[in-house]
Amino acid sequence: MTRLARALSTGLLALTVSANLSADTGSRLWATGGVTSVGGAAGGGLSPWALLGGYASDEEWGGTLTLSRAETDDYTLSVVGTGVTWNNRVELTLARQTLDLDSLVFTLKNGFGLEEDELVQDVFGLKVRLAGDALYSPWGQWSAGLLHKRNREFTVPDAIGAEDDSGTDIYVGGSKLFFAAVMDRNLLVNATVRGTKANQGGLLGFGGDRNDSYEAMFEG
Template sequence: MIKRRLMTLTVALLMAPAAMADIGSRIWATGGVTTIEGSAGGGLVPWALLGSYASDEEWGGTVALSRAEVDDYSLSVTGAGLNWNNRLEITVARQTLDLDSLVFTLKDGFGLEQDELNQDIFGAKVRLAGDVLYSPWGQWSAGVQYKRQRDFTVPSAIGARDDSGTDVYVSGSKLFFAAVMERNLLVNLSARATRANQGGLLGFGGDQNNSHELMMEGSVGLFLNRQWLVGAEYRQKPDNLGFATEDDWWDLFVAWVPDRRLAVTGALVNLGDVATLEDQQGLYLSLQGSF
């Protein structure tokens, strides 16, 4: 189903009328792509940038479909965002995590029947100050993400305290012109207060910790030209559950922006050990449309 949706989105965007090309006045690719939590950024890490190409006194929006396939899990994400005056971003995302391998591992001890997890994420991000291109200290934004599990059976069984939680973060992004081999370099640093287990997919809090902790996240991306961006991301994770340790996430990504209406992101992702299943590595694909 997700593959069909990705193809439908691609065809619809590429076949859109030429008039739709006027979708905002910001410079090419300055809206980032859509993270797995719905906000503008990379795949794993929110950036200070706001989605779409909307500038001051403009509205803009994004829709995105994403899929990650690692050794024992698959994650599908549908997301949408709205940008008002390049000042406020409102986002929503639905995550679906396939649990077949985990349920098979745990069912004898926990009596689990559920084979997937669904999480809704509602986000808001405000640009506080600066501009990613022209301000000496870059652009700074603050965001909040409210996350809600739609079925708490598995997270509860492994020791999670709550089925919902809120992440708060601050991000700073700066584009350095002609920084590496005469090519532009984007650098982002985010600080997130969270108590989410595996981003909230395994609930919030646990027997080892039930308080928010400050986690650091970073991204770096090199523009090969206007249409191609390559880079890497790293995201720290809290370790709340005695059931299993939680590793940090990282990825190596490439983003292609062939048109202001379309962005395609592919990545090699490493999620480490997830709920006793070791060394979860795989591929990630995301399509984003802007309007």
């Protein structure tokens, strides 16, 4: 499982290609909606940020559509998602993750008697901007959210000891953009604390025989 996490992290950071389309022209500066994380929420690829998706201002609606794909030597993760933002205050998202297990099919079939060749998970997200603004507030923007995740097939997670086929991540994040901070380039700083029971982001179920409690994870 550690190898899987390392491979996915490397692939997502280096090779993810994302299309993020706004439903309207919006009133916020370009790129202030971030990209879409693998869980569907606006963020930085692996982690949700305090920013909300799209470019809707305080009096507008905005929307996003996302197609992402990360490839490594052993695994391929694809994500399809959509989201809507209201008044730059509330973000609702839906994403489907598909992890291709071609490199493990032989092991799963002969070692565990399993025929599955992929892991599929649906993620339902809600994020609320609590206070501040990432550009102009001295302490940045702060948001809280949750990601409810459901495995569409629980055979493989169950075989390796996962307790549940669904779980909910809860997180609080802060984001701040510093203008012309490094060599006249803007710098975005983000910190997120997530409470989770997910194994490999939830693709391998939630909880296990050694620990079935929430753990706090720092993401930056």
